[in-house]
Amino acid sequence: MYNQNFYYKIQENLLQSLEIIKSKIIFWWILNIKTQTLTVSRKPAIVFAPHQDDETLGCGGLIALKHELETPIKVVFLTDGQKSHLHIKPEELIQIRKQEAVNALKILGIASSDIYFLDYMDGSLMQLSKEERYRMINQLAQLLQSFQPDEVYLPHRKDKHNDHQATYDLVQAAFIESKVQVEVFEYPIWLFWNDDTQLFEFNLQEMDDSYNLCIKSVYNKKQRAIKAYHSQCQIFPSSFLRQFFIPREIFFKRPIQN
Numbered sequence: 071m072y073n074q075n076f077y078y079k080i081q082e083n084l085l086q087s088l089e090i091i092k093s094k095i096i097f098w099w100i101l102n103i104k105t106q107t108l109t110v111s112r113k114p115a116i117v118f119a120p121h122q123d124d125e126t127l128g129c130g131g132l133i134a135l136k137h138e139l140e141t142p143i144k145v146v147f148l149t150d151g152q153k154s155h156l157h158i159k160p161e162e163l164i165q166i167r168k169q170e171a172v173n174a175l176k177i178l179g180i181a182s183s184d185i186y187f188l189d190y191m192d193g194s195l196m197q198l199s200k201e202e203r204y205r206m207i208n209q210l211a212q213l214l215q216s217f218q219p220d221e222v223y224l225p226h227r228k229d230k231h232n233d234h235q236a237t238y239d240l241v242q243a244a245f246i247e248s249k250v251q252v253e254v255f256e257y258p259i260w261l262f263w264n265d266d267t268q269l270f271e272f273n274l275q276e277m278d279d280s281y282n283l284c285i286k287s288v289y290n291k292k293q294r295a296i297k298a299y300h301s302q303c304q305i306f307p308s309s310f311l312r313q314f315f316i317p318r319e320i321f322f323k324r325p326i327q328n
């Protein structure tokens with residue numbers, strides 16, 4: 071019995087290690103071989119981010135490049151980020167993260183007047199009540215209608231975090247509600263990162279239409295903006311953060327929404 075359990079454990083660990091290696095290979099493949107080159111455009115854009123840090127990790131270079139082209143860009147945070155640290159009071163943490171977002175985005179060229187905090191509870195987006203969901207979709211649709219972006223950036227539909235997948239779904243619903251026509255780019259945050267608890271679960275077809283944006287000229291700004299998120303840099307695993315300290319960003323372009 072003991073031996074059997076021992077071998078099962080070894081088998082399980084081996085399978086997990088293989089999954090982790092697989093995700094690293096796919097990330098490398100997407101980054102170096104699979105992707106087409108993306109050129110930053112002057113099209114007005116909205117970046118939707120579930121938490122204060124996703125916009126910088128996933129799109130920090132893009133935001134800085136667009137700013138340098140004097141392109142109008144707005145950043146919308148859906149949650150208040152209050153769950154990242156258990157030992158800090160929620161009200162305090164919300165203020166810390168908001169200030170970090172303002173500081174990080176200032177480095178990337180975004181004024182605080184172009185940042186929107188919708189303040190839904192961190193971790194709740196998958197479990198919104200019918201009324202909350204309706205209110206959220208309306209808020210997102212109003213932002214889309216008033217700003218009329220040509221491009222929208224949002225987390226990858228399979229990003230391995232409930233709030234990230236919910237953000238994708240809520241923004242999709244807002245596209246229908248607002249009837250705006252936009253080009254959609256999905257950015258990966260947790261998609262390629264594997265540890266023992268979050269294994270890789272998507273098929274290669276979902277890797278189609280991947281684009282690679284060179285952010286070399288603004289890489290220093292992105293590095294500084296990530297570091298402006300002091301509270302988050304303290305808790306992220308270093309292997310996770312390393313994915314964003316590279317002079318490129320990955321996006322998945324989807325058909326125009328209407």
Ligand SMILES: [Zn+2]
Nearest residue numbers: 120121124231
């Ligand atoms: Zn997030």
